[in-house]
Amino acid sequence: MGRSFLLPGLLLSLPLVTGWTTPKCLVTEGSQLPLVSRYFTLCHYSKLSFLAACFPVSNLTQTLEAVPRNVEGLCLSGSVSTLLPDAFSAFPGLKFLGLNLHLTRLLPGALRGLGQLRNLSFVDQPSGKNSLFLPPDAFGDLISLQRLHFCGPCLNKKAGVRLPSSLQWLSVTISCLQDSGELAGIFPDLVQNSSSRASWTLKKLDLSLNQKLKMATPGSLQGLQVEILDLRKTQLDAGAVKGLGLQKLNVLYAPTATAELAAETAAHFELQGLNVDRSKIGNISQEALASCHSLETLSLSDTGLTKLPPGFLAAMPRLRRLNLAGNQLQSTMLCMNETGDVSGLSTLDLSGNGLRILPPATFSCLPHLRELLLQDNQLLSLEGHPFQDLQQLETLKLDRNPLLNLGKNCLAALPALTTLSLLDTQILHSPDAGFWGARSLHTLHLSLPPLSAPAVLSLPMYLTSLELHVTPGLKHWTLSPNIFPFLETLTINGRGLKLGVQNASEVFPALQHLFLLQNSLDAFCSQDASSIFLWQLPKLQSLKVWGAGSNSRPCLITGLPSLQELKLESLQSITQPRSVQLEELVGDLPQLQALQLSSTGLKSLSAAAFRRLHSLQALVLDSEKDLVLQDSLREYSPQMPRYVYILQSKLACQCANAWMELWVKQSTKTYVHIRDGHLCPGEVRVPARDSLISFLWDHCPQTLELKLFLASSALVLLLIVLPLLQGARNTWIPYLRALFRIWLQGLRGQGNAGKRFLFDVFVSHCRQDQGWVLEELLPALEGFLPAGLGLRLCLPERDFEPGKDVVDNVVDSMVSSRVTLCVLSGPALCNPRCCLELRLATSLLLAAPSPPVLLLVFLEPISRHQLPSYHRLARLLRRGDYCLWPEEEERKGGFWTWLRSRLG
Ligand SMILES: *[C@@H]1O[C@H](CO)[C@@H](O)[C@H](O)[C@H]1NC(C)=O
Ligand SMILES: *[C@@H]1O[C@H](CO)[C@@H](O)[C@H](O)[C@H]1NC(C)=O
Ligand SMILES: *[C@@H]1O[C@H](CO)[C@@H](O)[C@H](O)[C@H]1NC(C)=O
Ligand SMILES: *[C@@H]1O[C@H](CO)[C@@H](O)[C@H](O)[C@H]1NC(C)=O
Numbered sequence: 017m018g019r020s021f022l023l024p025g026l027l028l029s030l031p032l033v034t035g036w037t038t039p040k041c042l043v044t045e046g047s048q049l050p051l052v053s054r055y056f057t058l059c060h061y062s063k064l065s066f067l068a069a070c071f072p073v074s075n076l077t078q079t080l081e082a083v084p085r086n087v088e089g090l091c092l093s094g095s096v097s098t099l100l101p102d103a104f105s106a107f108p109g110l111k112f113l114g115l116n117l118h119l120t121r122l123l124p125g126a127l128r129g130l131g132q133l134r135n136l137s138f139v140d141q142p143s144g145k146n147s148l149f150l151p152p153d154a155f156g157d158l159i160s161l162q163r164l165h166f167c168g169p170c171l172n173k174k175a176g177v178r179l180p181s182s183l184q185w186l187s188v189t190i191s192c193l194q195d196s197g198e199l200a201g202i203f204p205d206l207v208q209n210s211s212s213r214a215s216w217t218l219k220k221l222d223l224s225l226n227q228k229l230k231m232a233t234p235g236s237l238q239g240l241q242v243e244i245l246d247l248r249k250t251q252l253d254a255g256a257v258k259g260l261g262l263q264k265l266n267v268l269y270a271p272t273a274t275a276e277l278a279a280e281t282a283a284h285f286e287l288q289g290l291n292v293d294r295s296k297i298g299n300i301s302q303e304a305l306a307s308c309h310s311l312e313t314l315s316l317s318d319t320g321l322t323k324l325p326p327g328f329l330a331a332m333p334r335l336r337r338l339n340l341a342g343n344q345l346q347s348t349m350l351c352m353n354e355t356g357d358v359s360g361l362s363t364l365d366l367s368g369n370g371l372r373i374l375p376p377a378t379f380s381c382l383p384h385l386r387e388l389l390l391q392d393n394q395l396l397s398l399e400g401h402p403f404q405d406l407q408q409l410e411t412l413k414l415d416r417n418p419l420l421n422l423g424k425n426c427l428a429a430l431p432a433l434t435t436l437s438l439l440d441t442q443i444l445h446s447p448d449a450g451f452w453g454a455r456s457l458h459t460l461h462l463s464l465p466p467l468s469a470p471a472v473l474s475l476p477m478y479l480t481s482l483e484l485h486v487t488p489g490l491k492h493w494t495l496s497p498n499i500f501p502f503l504e505t506l507t508i509n510g511r512g513l514k515l516g517v518q519n520a521s522e523v524f525p526a527l528q529h530l531f532l533l534q535n536s537l538d539a540f541c542s543q544d545a546s547s548i549f550l551w552q553l554p555k556l557q558s559l560k561v562w563g564a565g566s567n568s569r570p571c572l573i574t575g576l577p578s579l580q581e582l583k584l585e586s587l588q589s590i591t592q593p594r595s596v597q598l599e600e601l602v603g604d605l606p607q608l609q610a611l612q613l614s615s616t617g618l619k620s621l622s623a624a625a626f627r628r629l630h631s632l633q634a635l636v637l638d639s640e641k642d643l644v645l646q647d648s649l650r651e652y653s654p655q656m657p658r659y660v661y662i663l664q665s666k667l668a669c670q671c672a673n674a675w676m677e678l679w680v681k682q683s684t685k686t687y688v689h690i691r692d693g694h695l696c697p698g699e700v701r702v703p704a705r706d707s708l709i710s711f712l713w714d715h716c717p718q719t720l721e722l723k724l725f726l727a728s729s730a731l732v733l734l735l736i737v738l739p740l741l742q743g744a745r746n747t748w749i750p751y752l753r754a755l756f757r758i759w760l761q762g763l764r765g766q767g768n769a770g771k772r773f774l775f776d777v778f779v780s781h782c783r784q785d786q787g788w789v790l791e792e793l794l795p796a797l798e799g800f801l802p803a804g805l806g807l808r809l810c811l812p813e814r815d816f817e818p819g820k821d822v823v824d825n826v827v828d829s830m831v832s833s834r835v836t837l838c839v840l841s842g843p844a845l846c847n848p849r850c851c852l853e854l855r856l857a858t859s860l861l862l863a864a865p866s867p868p869v870l871l872l873v874f875l876e877p878i879s880r881h882q883l884p885s886y887h888r889l890a891r892l893l894r895r896g897d898y899c900l901w902p903e904e905e906e907r908k909g910g911f912w913t914w915l916r917s918r919l920g
């Protein structure tokens with residue numbers, strides 16, 4: 017059989033018009049991860065190029081079939097109890113795998129083939145009952161694994177799982193661990209045994225959140241070297257860590273009963289870092305302090321400290337970062353008793369301590385301090401130059417203090433200060449806020465009180481970043497100076513800011529990022545009929561608006577030539593909701609790459625809006641209700657953004673949306689993901705079935721679909737023809753001729769109903785199904801009565817005229833057969849060649865004005881979803897025009913009866 021059904025060359029030159037969509041999975045590129053991050057909490061890591069999140073997963077094999085093979089990150093949630101061998105071997109490039117599947121066991125080889133995997137997480141509900149069984153060599157293939165994370169499941173205490181030697185981070189959190197010794201039973205590699213002296217080194221061992229972990233069997237982690245050990249939210253005391261047998265430990269996070277216990281451990285390991293946050297320590301003795309000389313980082317937040325022992329800093333000469341937040345240190349005594357010694361401290365956190373005053377020499381011993389955090393205290397004034405010695409201070413945060421003024425020249429004493437935060441203070445109530453002194457200041461956060469009379473806000477001119485929190489007032493703030501030549505980031509938080517800014521591009525010529533939070537756009541919009549965004553900033557790259565439900569009407573964001581990222585959220589007025597179209601929200605934004613709309617009142621999406629968004633890559637619609645996707649999008653499809661996410665939104669249960677299913681499945685350029693959990697009227701929730709789609713199937717006229725089908729067939733044919741046009745000039749002409757002829761013959765055929773056919777049945781099938789055709793079908797139809805029907809079949813391999821063009825052959829055979837019988841099976845549909853053969857047959861068939869009889873035979877059950885849309889002929893056929901070939905011998909009789917009755 018030298019001849020093939022269709023010329024291989026012809027087939028190779030055809031485009032494979034299969035859409036890409038991933039039911040249950042959301043696919044994104046790493047650069048767009050922030051847009052859909054809430055679906056990726058399990059593996060939020062944007063440095064991967066391509067990621068997929070699937071949920072809810074109940075059949076892993078089936079779910080993964082739709083996932084592109086080149087994903088680097090995969091996050092799965094659902095319920096799959098057992099991970100079968102080779103579960104992920106189709107994804108050899110996987111670097112990140114997060115599994116929240118209620119797994120109870122991994123079979124050997126489940127993670128085979130994941131040689132590039134670096135991060136692996138098993139997450140489960142922290143019920144304390146779910147145990148996860150791991151075979152000893154579960155991770156044997158993971159030669160690149162760096163991080164292994166168990167959060168939730170309980171591991172078998174004697175599992176004896178081997179760890180890959182590349183492992184650097186191991187975390188077992190929220191599990192059933194009660195004794196640190198169990199860890200050695202689970203992962204024996206961690207511990208030195210008598211025959212091997214090599215010790216394992218980890219960057220981090222995280223055992224936090226194991227609330228039952230209270231025993232530290234001495235020597236249970238003998239020989240292990242760890243840089244960071246995290247025991248937060250366990251019952252293990254920092255003091256108990258000494259006895260574990262660790263060969264090395266640099267940084268410890270642990271609760272402790274007393275400062276002495278923690279200090280002993282610090283001395284034992286010569287710790288560089290110690291964090292005993294939220295331990296009830298109360299006071300620190302001189303002896304404890306003496307043991308802490310090696311510390312570089314010390315965190316004592318929320319430990320109930322009321323005072324520090326004298327010589328606190330002198331005892332820790334290497335200390336660089338000190339966190340004393342959330343204590344009751346009434347006045348700081350850090351430098352009080354020092355004998356002129358200075359500390360090298362660079363970061364000091366004293367927030368939330370109820371400090372009222374800062375005496376003049378409070379920080380005199382900290383000349384190297386770069387960051388000083390004093391938020392949430394009771395400071396009223398900074399008179400007396402408390403900061404005068406902080407020549408290197410860069411960041412000063414004074415938010416949420418009842419501060420009335422900064423004191424004369426207070427900031428002038430800080431030559432290096434770049435960042436100052438003064439949110440929720442009373443500073444602007446005083447006439448001269450005195451920011452002028454700060455020569456290097458470039459980042460300023462400030463609250464503006466309400467105004468009853470117009471006022472001037474004097475700011476340093478060289479700011480690059482400014483955040484203003486606004487309380488609504490009656491009058492305008494005027495900014496001084498008139499121009500902020502370097503301002504790149506501006507955040508305005510709060511309703512009703514009235515800035516007397518006439519021409520924003522003059523005032524903020526360099527602005528790149530603008531955030532308008534809890535802010536109605538009304539104040540930034542022209543008030544005439546056009547309602548367009550007035551801040552025409554030539555360099556603006558990102559604009560985020562969170563409207564807090566207060567916009568009275570849509571404001572068109574347009575004319576921003578550099579804008580790349582736009583997020584509009586909660587613009588819909590709560591009191592007077594109105595529906596908007598995308599064209600009313602976004603206009604001419606030639607550089608826009610990512611557009612995110614959430615609760616804007618968007619009701620309809622049409623192609624018109626995209627005409628002026630040439631660079632758009634990703635569109636996210638979130639929490640929009642009753643959306644109608646206009647079918648103008650289909651024609652515009654090639655220019656649509658590459659990713660369209662419709663999340664937690666409700667598509668309207670209207671026939672206007674009926675075209676959409678086809679589009680979602682067929683568009684090759686646009687990945688469309690629709691997450692819509694709502695029910696259409698009259699639908700009941702069926703798992704794995706989309707309510708909207710079922711609604712459309714049931715309520716929208718089939719004729720519409722027929723038209724769509726014909727339109728898409730025409731498109732398909734066009735796409736088939738185009739490459740031929742470029743490639744082989746000789747092939748497309750016969751093809752068009754064939755189409756024309758079939759149409760012509762159809763026309764002629766309308767007149768003479770009694771036309772004579774050369775064949776009774778033309779059988780369209782694939783190579784794979786040839787066996788069935790020859791063994792079952794042929795004898796039954798061509799055989800003589802009574803066993804057979806004595807019909808004349810046209811089989812491509814047998815009856816095609818040798819030497820004649822294949823397309824001509826198909827056309828001729830079809831028009832000269834009374835009935836066309838399409839044989840469909842799973843392999844046939846998976847084989848792109850077969851699909852194309854069938855597509856050609858069905859397209860030609862439908863192009864004829866009076867289609868001949870078409871019958872479909874399914875050799876195996878094929879779900880509607882497996883069936884490519886252009887074959888969804890079953891919908892077009894009368895119910896009885898297709899039949900499933902039964903496997904059971906006794907039901908085959910029924911099949912033949914059906915076929916006989918159809919063939920007359
Ligand atoms: C999962 O799906 C695959 C492929 O669709 C199928 O072969 C398999 O039987 C399914 N497994 C279960 C447990 O349903
Ligand atoms: C692994 O995950 C952590 C955070 O969970 C991340 O910081 C790290 O970069 C990730 N590594 C890879 C290779 O994905
Ligand atoms: C000790 O470690 C070596 C190598 O890591 C291993 O082959 C041996 O089985 C271990 N012995 C015990 C008693 O665990
Ligand atoms: C420190 O606290 C302990 C108990 O928390 C107490 O016994 C001791 O007297 C306190 N020492 C000082 C100096 O306050």
Ligand SMILES: *[C@@H]1O[C@H](CO)[C@@H](O)[C@H](O)[C@H]1NC(C)=O
Pocket residue numbers: 326352353
């Ligand atoms: C530290 O200062 C306090 C009060 O300021 C004083 O009572 C105490 O004697 C001083 N201690 C040392 C060691 O200088």
Ligand SMILES: *[C@@H]1O[C@H](CO)[C@@H](O)[C@H](O)[C@H]1NC(C)=O
Pocket residue numbers: 519521522
């Ligand atoms: C705003 O200022 C820019 C730059 O100076 C100027 O080109 C533009 O015409 C001004 N627009 C208005 C409305 O004044």
